[in-house]
Amino acid sequence: MILSTLDLAIIAFYCTGLIGLGYWVSREKPGHEKNSADYFMASKSLPWWAIGASLIAANISAEQIIGMSGSGYALGLGIAAYEWMAAITLLLVGKYFIPVFLKKNIYTMPQFLEQRFDSRVRLVTAVFWLGVYVLVNLTSVLYLGALAINTITGLAITHCLVFLALFSVAYSIYGGLKAVALTDIIQVVLLVFGGLLVSYLSLDKIADGAGIWSGFQTLLTAVPEKFDLILSPDNPHYMSLPGISVLIGGMWVMNFSYWGFNQYITQRALAAKNLKEAQKGIVFGACLKLLMPLIVVVPGIAAVVLAPELTRPDEAFPEMMKLVPSGLLGIVFAALIAAIASSLSSMTNSISTIFTMDIYKPLINPEASEHRLVIIGRSVAILAMTIAVLIAQPLLGKFDQAFQYIQEFTGFFTPGIVVIFALGIFWKKTTANAALIAAISSAALSLVLKIFWPELPFMDRIGLVFLLCAAIAIIVSLRESTGPHPNAIDLNDINFNTSTSFNLASVAVILILIGLYSTWW
Known part of the structure; x- marks a missing residue:
């Protein structure tokens, strides 16, 4: 795929413009020096539209597109379950979990676990998340992003890695979360426009110029098997999407972990700004x-x-991008860069937040100044x-499916x-030891099941391990204590009411x- 001079100019304008916007939105008032609340929590000032856009921008990256x-x-369309079930998960997180986290006035997820359990749980989970974010999430998004750009442009993987790293750091390193969240608005607009454009051109091409609805109807007729949302056991991809489990099984565990407890x-x-805005x-x-x-499945x-x-x-997606004319192709390519860079900047900001607030400040330098x-x-x-x-290329270059590496780990x-x-x-009786044992059991049981029950679908394995870990945590808690834990959360003190609009x-x-699942069950 060859990018024209106009395409390259659009991409250059986007990159320089976003860096400038990042610095502009994160400027401070004269005489005010940026503190930890400004850098890690955007001064507790994010409006709803920035939060919603930033959630999606942080989530959608090269591995999704x-x-x-x-x-x-x-x-086929069955893979959309990851997106659509996430929508319901977000609603449940907004109603039942975010009120608790905001009430506790926390910066990080490990900090909440210390308030609820003890410092051991905070330290263990902080180290775990730092390892996962750096060695798995950040590395894989960077590598898959570089691989996507390499596939489309032919640039060397190493050059793509360096470009993405420098670009994402350039617009986010100074301003912190505020720069990340507010520039994500631009990123999401680009992402949605670029993705819908590719979908439109693909469907219109199928219909020989008769429009997207005609193209969609032709697609339904030509490949009806690609529109099964619930796969049957005889489907060759059943191990990836094990039937009804996408609605009532392990996908819920995956979604709550990602959308509810992921820093x-x-x-x-x-x-x-407040709970209602969140x-x-x-x-x-x-x-x-x-x-x-x-945006990501129809093409x-x-x-x-x-x-x-x-x-x-x-x-598939790079092939469909070939339908985009010169000029507009630059916008679609910029949208791809936007998706990758927003995820990278979000991860680096969270890594710095967890290390600084959960390890450096409490354990290394408790008297550290805000500066x-x-x-x-x-x-x-x-x-x-x-x-x-x-480490991106040495670690992930040997995998045929780098995304599978992320999921498995x-x-x-x-x-x-x-x-x-x-x-x-x-559950007020849950103890700190129960929490630690559940965390350790999760890895141990998953490994045992993967080795001795390899035919068990990945998603079902996650659901089964969740039930086993919950049982273990409950048994340990009951053996250790007959009453509420001293740090138990008083749910009567939490406002779970939501607005009419919510x-x-x-x-x-x-x-x-x-309606969607009834139509394509």
């Missing part, structure tokens, strides 16, 4: 989630008709990105994390999903 389009090519996602809501932002994010399959399904001889499914905390945060962000650049710990938070919030939007999202 390229990977989910490839999954759409291979197995680089929840940090946006923690930085809201909840409005989460509803906005849930609505955008309904739209995502149009993949369209490629089945337009390019049926692709060597690899992940070539010192900001300096440490910036330094850690640069260090994390440098490590990711250095994080899936070992996901069930235990959800058990810790769910029982910690809603409730109406929630009903609308649920009804839309019922």
Whole structure:
């Protein structure tokens, strides 16, 4: 794919403009020096529209755009369950978890676990998240992003890695979360426009210029098997999406871990002006989630008709990008860069937040000044990105499916994390030892099941390990104590009421999903 001079000019304008915007939105009033609340929590001032847009920008990256389009090519619309079930998860997180986190006035997820359990749980989970964010999430997004740009442009992987790292750090390192969240608005606009444009051109091409509705109807007729939302056991991709489990099984555990207890996602809501603003932002994010399959899955399904001889499914989205004319192609390519860079900047900011607030300040330098905390945060962000650049290709280059590496590794710990938070919030008798044992059991049980029950679908394994870890945590807690834990959360002190607009939007999202699954069951 060859980018024209106009395309390159648009991409250059976007990159320089975003860096300038990042510095502009993160400027401080004269005489005010940026402190830790400004840098890590955006001064607790984020409005709902910034929260919702930033949630999606942090989530959607190369592995979603390229990977989910490839999954759409291979197995069809069923992969959209990851997006659509996430919409309902966001609503539940907004109603039942965010009120608790905001009430506790926390910066990080490990900090909450110390308030609920003890410092051991905070330290263990902080070290775990730092390891996962640097070695798995940051590294994989950087590598898959570089791979996507390499596939489209032919630039060397190393050059792509360095470009993405420098670009994402350049616009976010000075301003912290405020720069990340407010520039994400531009990123999401680009992402939605670029994705919808590729979908439009793909469907219109299928219809020979007769329009997208005609193209969609033709697609339904040509490949009806690609529109099964619930896969049957005889489907060759059943192991990836095991039937009804996408609605009632392990996907819920994966979604709650990601959308409810994941630092680089929840940090946006923690930085809201207030609870109502956080909840409005989460509803906005849930609505955008309904739209995502149009952007990342439909082009993949369209490629089945337009390019049926692709060597690899992940070539589907780049192949459909070839339909975009010069000039507009620069915008679509900028949208791809936007998706990657926003995820990278979100992760580096969360890495710096956890290290600074959960390890450096409490354990290394309790008397650190606000200025010192900001300096440490910036330094850690640069260090994390440098490590990711250095290890990305050696670590992930040997994997045929780097996305599978992410799923397998994080899936070992996901069930235990959800058990810790769910029982910690809603069951007063949960003890610190129970939380630690559940976390350790999650990895151990996942490994045992993977080795001795390999035919068990990945998603079902996560659901089973979650139930086992919950049972273990309950048994340990009951053996240790007969009464509430001293740090138990008083739910009577938490306001779980939501606004009329939140409730109406929630009903609308649920009804839309019922309609979609009823149509393509």
